[in-house]
Amino acid sequence: MLVSYEWLSEYVDLEGISPEDIAEELNRTGIEVEVIYTRDAGVSRVVVGKVLQCIPHPEADRLNVCSVHVGLAVPLQIVCGAKNVAAGQLVPVALEGATLPGDIKIKRTKLRGVESNGMICSAKELGLPDKVLMKEQQEGILVLGKDARIGQDIKQYLGMNDQAIELQLTPNRSDCLSMFGVAYEISAIFNRELRLPEVEVEESPEQLMPLSISLQNEEDCPIYAAQVIHDLRIGPSPQWMQNRLITAGIRPINNIVDITNYVMVETGQPLHAFDYEQVRGGQIVVRRAVEGEQLVTLDGVTRTLDDETLIITDGQEILGLAGIMGGESSEVKPVTTTILLESAYFDPHKIRSSSRKLGVRSEANHRFERGVNPERVQPALARAVQLLRELAYGEVASEVVVAGLEEVEDIEVTLRHDRLTTVMGIELEEAEVLSIFERLQFPVTVEEGVYRVKAPVRRPDINIEVDLIEEVARLYGYDRIPTSLPWGQQQPGGRTEWQENRRTIRHTLRDLGLNEVITYSLTSESLEGEITYPLTVPHIPIPIAMPMSNEHAILRTNLLPQLVQVAAHNRNHGVPDISIYELSKVYLASDVNQHTLPEERFQLAFLLTGDYHPSSWIQAPQKGGDFFTAKGLLTALLERLCITGMEYEAISIDGFHPGRTALLKYDKHVIGVLGQLHPSLSKKYDLDDTVVCQLDLENLLQLSSKDDLIYQPIPRYPGITRDLALIIDESLPVSQIEAGIRAVTGELLKKVTLFDVFTGEQIGTGKKSIAFNLVYRSxxxxxxxxxxxxxxxxxxxxxxDTFKAKLR
Structure with missing residues (x-):
C-alpha cells in the first residue's frame, strides 16, 4: 500500500509531523514501513509554459522553432524535435540553468544555427515512469491540462512534491489498504482529530432507469449495491486526482475509471462501472459460473471458468469476474454516456481461490481477498456518485438498489483489566485504557474492571480479548514497557536419551570420515525391489494417492536403494570415493487396506565405495568397498554406543554378494545387515566394489549400556602376551573360537586380537589357519x-576338545 502524504493530510492534521515521523511511529505500533518515496527525481527550474507559435526549423526537417510564454516579459525561443508539439499547448519548460533527473543541466545553445533558450520536456525527462502514464503521454512532449497556470512550478502542478509511504501490511491489517484506514491509524497514534470527507446523498431522480439485482448465493455475495448514472462526459480526470493516483501507483485512464480507482484507494472499497447499454434490462444476477463457461476479460484474455468462480451477469451474458476483473463486452468506452456502478462485498475465500486458479491479480481482488469493510459498500458508492457528478457532469438515473444485508453489526469483545496488566506486565490506569480506545474510535463501556468494547467492522482483526490487549499495548508504546525476566519455576533444558544417542551416532560417523545425506521418503517399487532388507515385521509398500511421478510413488521401507542412487550420482559427477550415511525413517504397514497408519521407524544405513583412505607416499589406499573395512567402522560405532555381544551370521539375500553378507543379530533378534552389493547391481550403477550396512536403530539403541559404563584406571601391573595359532574347519566362525577362549581364561585375559587368517593347500581342503594375540594381566x-x-x-x-582345533 502506497500512502500519499499530501492526501493523508486532508484527513488528519499533520502539521509538525513529517513522513519520517509517520514511518517511525507506524513501525513502533506494528505496521512495517518499507520505504519512503519522493516523486521529485531531481527536477528544478521547470515551469508551465504555453506554446504561442510553432514553425519548422529552416535548416532541419525534424525540428521546430517554438515561441513559448513562461510568464516572463518576453517569450522564449526554444528548438524542439518532438512530433506532437503544436501551438496553443501547455507544456513543461526547463529554463536555462534547470536540472533534470540524471543530473542533466539545461544551457542556452544553438541547434543548426538557431538559438534555443531552454527545453520543452517529455514525461520521461521529468522522471515519470511509463507504468503510471496514459499511453498518449508516453511518447513525445508532455501536454498538460487546461487547468495548468503559465509560470507555475511543474513539481507543484504534477504533485511531484508529494511523498509516498510504502506499507508492508500483514494479511490481518486489511483495514490499512485504504487512505481512510491509514487515517484512522495515524489519528490514533498521534492523537489528532480525524476529518473524513462528507458525502452528499442524492435525491431520487424524476425519471428512473431499470435496475434490479438478484443474488443466487448470498454466502458468496452478502451485499451488492448499484446505481445508474447517465449524461456522463468521458475525458481526462483533473490533474489533482491523477497526481494522487500516480502516487498510489495507479495509472490514470479517464475520469470514470479514475474515480472508481480513487474511491477504492480512499475508502478501501473496490468499485466497477459497467456500460449500462450492455446490461440487458438493467438486470444484475450474481451467481457461480457453469463449468466450462468462458469470458473475455478487460486484458483481452479468454478465460475458462469452473463452477466455483463467482461471476456478474445480466441474466444471459457474463459481464465480469466478481471482485477480480470486468469483462471486455461491458467495458466503459469513450462513447459511453450511461454506466451502472457496482459496489459489493464478496466472500474473501471465493475471490482468493478464483484469482489463483485464473492467474489474475488486480488492486480490487487484492482488497477483496483480505476482506473489505462491509459498512463501506454503500458510502463508497455514494462517494463515487458525488465525484461523477462533479467531474464527469453525470446525473443519477436510478435509486440505489441494495440486495443482501442492509446493516452489519459491530461485535462486542470483553477485556478484563487485571488480565491486561498481567499480560503487559505494567499497571495501567483505567482512564488511560479508555483514552486509548477513544483514540482508536472503539466504543467502550467499563464496569467492575471489565471493558466491553464494540469492535468496528472496519477492523476484522479484532475478535478476542488478546486482540484488544495488543491494541492497548501498541498504542501505549512497546518501547515504554520495561523489560523483565519471566517469573516462575524454571526447568533446565536438555536432550533426551534418544536425542543424545542420535547425536553420538552422527558425531561418530562424521569422525570416521562419513558424510551425511538426506534422501526423499518417496521412492518407486522397482527401486525398492532391488535390495532386500530382512525386516523383523511384515510390511507392505504404501502407495501415494496422487504421485508427482513414478519415481516417487510409494513410501520407502528401506534406505539402501536410495543410498546406492546417491553413490551413482556422485560417481557420474566425478566423485569416485564415497563414504556416506543416512539416519532417517522408513514406513512399515501391515494392513493391506491401509486402515491404520504405518509404523515410522528410524533406520541407520551407510555405504562405502572407492577408496576409504586415499594413497599417500607412506601408505597404500584402503578400499572402502571391502567387507572388513565396513565391519571395522560398525565395530567402532557399537563401541561408542557401549554395545557388545553383536553376532554376525552369514546369509544370502537379494541384492547382496552371496559370500560376503552377514546378518547382525543379538540374542537371536535381527538388528540389521552388513554386506557387499551384488556384482550385477554394482555394474548396473557403474560402481566399484560397494559395501552397505543398515540397522534398525530403535532396536539397536535398546542394547546400549551407557548407564553401566565404568571407567578403568591405567593398568599398574605389566601384562604377558601369548600367540595362539590354530587350524579349524573353514565354516567355523572365528567369533565362536574367540568366545571359547574368553570363557575359559576368565578375568585374567584382557584382550584377544585376530591378526592372521590363511587358507591354502598347505593347510588342507576345507580348513583355515587363524592366529590370535592374547594379553593376560591381573x-x-x-x-x-x-x-x-x-x-x-x-x-x-x-x-x-570342543572345536577339534589343531595347534600349529
Whole structure:
C-alpha cells in the first residue's frame, strides 16, 4: 500500500509531523514501513509554459522553432524535435540553468544555427515512469491540462512534491489498504482529530432507469449495491486526482475509471462501472459460473471458468469476474454516456481461490481477498456518485438498489483489566485504557474492571480479548514497557536419551570420515525391489494417492536403494570415493487396506565405495568397498554406543554378494545387515566394489549400556602376551573360537586380537589357519609365567576338545 502524504493530510492534521515521523511511529505500533518515496527525481527550474507559435526549423526537417510564454516579459525561443508539439499547448519548460533527473543541466545553445533558450520536456525527462502514464503521454512532449497556470512550478502542478509511504501490511491489517484506514491509524497514534470527507446523498431522480439485482448465493455475495448514472462526459480526470493516483501507483485512464480507482484507494472499497447499454434490462444476477463457461476479460484474455468462480451477469451474458476483473463486452468506452456502478462485498475465500486458479491479480481482488469493510459498500458508492457528478457532469438515473444485508453489526469483545496488566506486565490506569480506545474510535463501556468494547467492522482483526490487549499495548508504546525476566519455576533444558544417542551416532560417523545425506521418503517399487532388507515385521509398500511421478510413488521401507542412487550420482559427477550415511525413517504397514497408519521407524544405513583412505607416499589406499573395512567402522560405532555381544551370521539375500553378507543379530533378534552389493547391481550403477550396512536403530539403541559404563584406571601391573595359532574347519566362525577362549581364561585375559587368517593347500581342503594375540594381566599383582601358561594351556585344551582345533 502506497500512502500519499499530501492526501493523508486532508484527513488528519499533520502539521509538525513529517513522513519520517509517520514511518517511525507506524513501525513502533506494528505496521512495517518499507520505504519512503519522493516523486521529485531531481527536477528544478521547470515551469508551465504555453506554446504561442510553432514553425519548422529552416535548416532541419525534424525540428521546430517554438515561441513559448513562461510568464516572463518576453517569450522564449526554444528548438524542439518532438512530433506532437503544436501551438496553443501547455507544456513543461526547463529554463536555462534547470536540472533534470540524471543530473542533466539545461544551457542556452544553438541547434543548426538557431538559438534555443531552454527545453520543452517529455514525461520521461521529468522522471515519470511509463507504468503510471496514459499511453498518449508516453511518447513525445508532455501536454498538460487546461487547468495548468503559465509560470507555475511543474513539481507543484504534477504533485511531484508529494511523498509516498510504502506499507508492508500483514494479511490481518486489511483495514490499512485504504487512505481512510491509514487515517484512522495515524489519528490514533498521534492523537489528532480525524476529518473524513462528507458525502452528499442524492435525491431520487424524476425519471428512473431499470435496475434490479438478484443474488443466487448470498454466502458468496452478502451485499451488492448499484446505481445508474447517465449524461456522463468521458475525458481526462483533473490533474489533482491523477497526481494522487500516480502516487498510489495507479495509472490514470479517464475520469470514470479514475474515480472508481480513487474511491477504492480512499475508502478501501473496490468499485466497477459497467456500460449500462450492455446490461440487458438493467438486470444484475450474481451467481457461480457453469463449468466450462468462458469470458473475455478487460486484458483481452479468454478465460475458462469452473463452477466455483463467482461471476456478474445480466441474466444471459457474463459481464465480469466478481471482485477480480470486468469483462471486455461491458467495458466503459469513450462513447459511453450511461454506466451502472457496482459496489459489493464478496466472500474473501471465493475471490482468493478464483484469482489463483485464473492467474489474475488486480488492486480490487487484492482488497477483496483480505476482506473489505462491509459498512463501506454503500458510502463508497455514494462517494463515487458525488465525484461523477462533479467531474464527469453525470446525473443519477436510478435509486440505489441494495440486495443482501442492509446493516452489519459491530461485535462486542470483553477485556478484563487485571488480565491486561498481567499480560503487559505494567499497571495501567483505567482512564488511560479508555483514552486509548477513544483514540482508536472503539466504543467502550467499563464496569467492575471489565471493558466491553464494540469492535468496528472496519477492523476484522479484532475478535478476542488478546486482540484488544495488543491494541492497548501498541498504542501505549512497546518501547515504554520495561523489560523483565519471566517469573516462575524454571526447568533446565536438555536432550533426551534418544536425542543424545542420535547425536553420538552422527558425531561418530562424521569422525570416521562419513558424510551425511538426506534422501526423499518417496521412492518407486522397482527401486525398492532391488535390495532386500530382512525386516523383523511384515510390511507392505504404501502407495501415494496422487504421485508427482513414478519415481516417487510409494513410501520407502528401506534406505539402501536410495543410498546406492546417491553413490551413482556422485560417481557420474566425478566423485569416485564415497563414504556416506543416512539416519532417517522408513514406513512399515501391515494392513493391506491401509486402515491404520504405518509404523515410522528410524533406520541407520551407510555405504562405502572407492577408496576409504586415499594413497599417500607412506601408505597404500584402503578400499572402502571391502567387507572388513565396513565391519571395522560398525565395530567402532557399537563401541561408542557401549554395545557388545553383536553376532554376525552369514546369509544370502537379494541384492547382496552371496559370500560376503552377514546378518547382525543379538540374542537371536535381527538388528540389521552388513554386506557387499551384488556384482550385477554394482555394474548396473557403474560402481566399484560397494559395501552397505543398515540397522534398525530403535532396536539397536535398546542394547546400549551407557548407564553401566565404568571407567578403568591405567593398568599398574605389566601384562604377558601369548600367540595362539590354530587350524579349524573353514565354516567355523572365528567369533565362536574367540568366545571359547574368553570363557575359559576368565578375568585374567584382557584382550584377544585376530591378526592372521590363511587358507591354502598347505593347510588342507576345507580348513583355515587363524592366529590370535592374547594379553593376560591381573589388576592386583604381577602375574608369573607359570600362572599364565597354566591358563593358556587350559584354553588350548578346550579348543581342541570342543572345536577339534589343531595347534600349529
Amino acid at each position: 589388576d592386583d599383582r604381577t602375574l608369573t609365567d607359570e600362572e599364565v601358561q597354566s591358563v593358556h594351556d587350559g584354553a588350548v585344551a578346550f579348543l581342541v
